[in-house]
Amino acid sequence: MEILLQNFDLLIFLILIVLGYSAGTWAEKRHYRSINKREKELIKLAVVTAEGNFPPGRVADSTLVSGSVVVSIDYFKRLLAILRNIFGGRVKSYESLVDRARREAILRMKESAKKQGASMIINMRLETATIGRSANKKKSVGSVEAIAYGTAIVMNK
Amino acid sequence: MIMTNVNTVPGKKIVEHFGIVQGSTVRAKHFGRDFMAGLKNLVGGELKGYTELLQDSRQEAMKRMEEQARQMGANAVVNIRFATSSVAQGAAELFAYGTAVRVE
Amino acid sequence: MKFTPIQLEDNINVSKSHPLSELLWLVGGLILLVGLTFIVLGVTADWAVSKTPVKIETWMGKLALNQFPATESAALQQRLQPLLDQLPLDSPLRQYRFRIFLSETPEVNAIALPGGNIVVFSGLLQQVKSENELAMVLAHELGHFAHRDHMRSLGRGLGLAVATALLFGENNAASELASKALLSFQVRYSQAQESAADQFGLDLLTKRYGHAGGATDFFSRLAKDAGNKLPYILASHPHPQDRIEALQRHIKNQHYHLKKTLPLEEDLAEPQ
Numbered sequence: 001m002e003i004l005l006q007n008f009d010l011l012i013f014l015i016l017i018v019l020g021y022s023a024g025t026w027a028e029k030r031h032y033r034s035i036n037k038r039e040k041e042l043i044k045l046a047v048v049t050a051e052g053n054f055p056p057g058r059v060a061d062s063t064l065v066s067g068s069v070v071v072s073i074d075y076f077k078r079l080l081a082i083l084r085n086i087f088g089g090r091v092k093s094y095e096s097l098v099d100r101a102r103r104e105a106i107l108r109m110k111e112s113a114k115k116q117g118a119s120m121i122i123n124m125r126l127e128t129a130t131i132g133r134s135a136n137k138k139k140s141v142g143s144v145e146a147i148a149y150g151t152a153i154v155m156n157k
Numbered sequence: 158m159i160m161t162n163v164n165t166v167p168g169k170k171i172v173e174h175f176g177i178v179q180g181s182t183v184r185a186k187h188f189g190r191d192f193m194a195g196l197k198n199l200v201g202g203e204l205k206g207y208t209e210l211l212q213d214s215r216q217e218a219m220k221r222m223e224e225q226a227r228q229m230g231a232n233a234v235v236n237i238r239f240a241t242s243s244v245a246q247g248a249a250e251l252f253a254y255g256t257a258v259r260v261e
Numbered sequence: 262m263k264f265t266p267i268q269l270e271d272n273i274n275v276s277k278s279h280p281l282s283e284l285l286w287l288v289g290g291l292i293l294l295v296g297l298t299f300i301v302l303g304v305t306a307d308w309a310v311s312k313t314p315v316k317i318e319t320w321m322g323k324l325a326l327n328q329f330p331a332t333e334s335a336a337l338q339q340r341l342q343p344l345l346d347q348l349p350l351d352s353p354l355r356q357y358r359f360r361i362f363l364s365e366t367p368e369v370n371a372i373a374l375p376g377g378n379i380v381v382f383s384g385l386l387q388q389v390k391s392e393n394e395l396a397m398v399l400a401h402e403l404g405h406f407a408h409r410d411h412m413r414s415l416g417r418g419l420g421l422a423v424a425t426a427l428l429f430g431e432n433n434a435a436s437e438l439a440s441k442a443l444l445s446f447q448v449r450y451s452q453a454q455e456s457a458a459d460q461f462g463l464d465l466l467t468k469r470y471g472h473a474g475g476a477t478d479f480f481s482r483l484a485k486d487a488g489n490k491l492p493y494i495l496a497s498h499p500h501p502q503d504r505i506e507a508l509q510r511h512i513k514n515q516h517y518h519l520k521k522t523l524p525l526e527e528d529l530a531e532p533q
Contacts, residue, residue: 043266048256049236050164083287088187092276099274128242
């Protein structure tokens with residue numbers, strides 16, 4: 001018992017790592033499943049980065065749509081990123097974070113376009129921001145915000 | 158693979174499009190580079206290590222986007238945009254996205 | 262222009278490798294890096310220490326001594342002298358002019374400061390029951406001087422601080438991690454130093470009294486309060502029980518005799 005108390009810091013650290021790893025992996029898997037499912041549902045809605053070229057009379061309505069999300073990294077992956085910072089190279093643990101954030105933002109944008117009856121989104125743009133400038137500093141949260149926006153086009157029937 | 162950052166592939170006709178493709182990468186430099194950059198900060202000038210890092214990341218992001226487009230069966234990506242962000246201290250995130258199309 | 266929706270199964274933007282295998286690689290790399298840094302630092306520090314003349318040490322000792330509220334003790338000096346007389350003529354310890362101080366602090370400890378200064382805390386004196394034990398403690402501190410440990414750990418500590426600041430930058434999560442790892446190497450090293458000083462102390466004690474009696478008494482008193490061995494993995498000193506065992510092994514190998522110890526004389530004995 002005494003030993004546990006004396007190495008309390010270490011113990012908490014280990015618990016956080018294990019918790020971060022298991023909960024983080026579970027949450028990520030669940031998120032990816034949901035992303036894949038919704039992407040399939042919305043696959044008919046075209047999203048392009050190009051400006052559309054429409055003949056007069058074809059477009060009934062056009063409106064700006066956007067979707068955004070903030071995703072945070074788990075404790076385990078943050079440790080990996082910190083270690084990676086020493087050696088350099090691909091920060092693999094952050095890859096899935098930004099990938100998830102961006103796909104989720106696009107999905108939310110598509111969902112909002114679908115509600116308005118749009119059939120396509122043109123001139124889509126993506127931005128990522130970090131909330132708080134010191135994302136990887138000791139006690140702050142490592143998170144990423146993604147925002148997707150574009151012009152939703154509702155066609156004449 | 159044809160890459161452009163305008164709406165079309167000039168001189169060619171787009172016959173089919175597949176939606177957006179994106180490629181991203183997060184990279185960090187090793188501590189030696191950080192150290193040199195810190196020194197360079199004293200006198201100013203180009204931070205070669207960091208320039209290289211950005212270049213590598215951009216190339217990788219492009220490569221990944223291209224790979225996605227290829228998997229979709231496209232032969233060109235139009236209206237490509239680049240963006241950066243700083244997800245982590247000392248690491249650069251580069252991402253590229255565009256519309257995958259097939260041209261004649 | 263026709264739109265063909267395609268759902269990709271393969272996600273190119275996320276690397277396929279398993280995070281746990283990456284953790285293993287990174288941690289292994291860190292240990293290797295830190296180990297190498299430590300070896301290089303150690304070699305440089307040892308080299309610098311061997312080139313540092315005793316004069317500079319004496320000057321540093323004066324600075325260090327100001328940190329401790331201590332008075333020079335004639336009674337302790339009296340007991341140190343016969344130990345010093347036992348030293349071989351070519352011993353590096355002959356270059357020092359030893360001064361011994363008594364500090365009124367309840368801590369059970371004694372320290373070797375640069376320049377031949379030894380500070381004994383009064384908390385330690387209360388624990389000591391025989392002349393032989395006291396001689397063992399003093400001889401142990403002399404051992405630190407003989408190996409110049411006080412200078413080495415100073416040099417290493419300085420080197421470690423500079424190295425982590427230079428390599429990883431300050432105020433950075435990575436640098437904190439690296440310096441923690443470096444520190445655990447430092448602890449290993451420090452434990453080895455203590456054991457070496459113990460052995461030196463034992464040899465000197467045996468020369469002084471002709472037998473090794475009382476060498477382990479002090480540690481066995483400490484061992485009673487020391488408790489479990491696990492916390493000592495991260496401590497600067499080895500567990501008292503381990504020290505006793507190491508000493509007993511040395512006594513056996515050298516065929517030292519164990520005879521009765523002399524009780525502590527009045528000038529240092531605890532007032533009843």
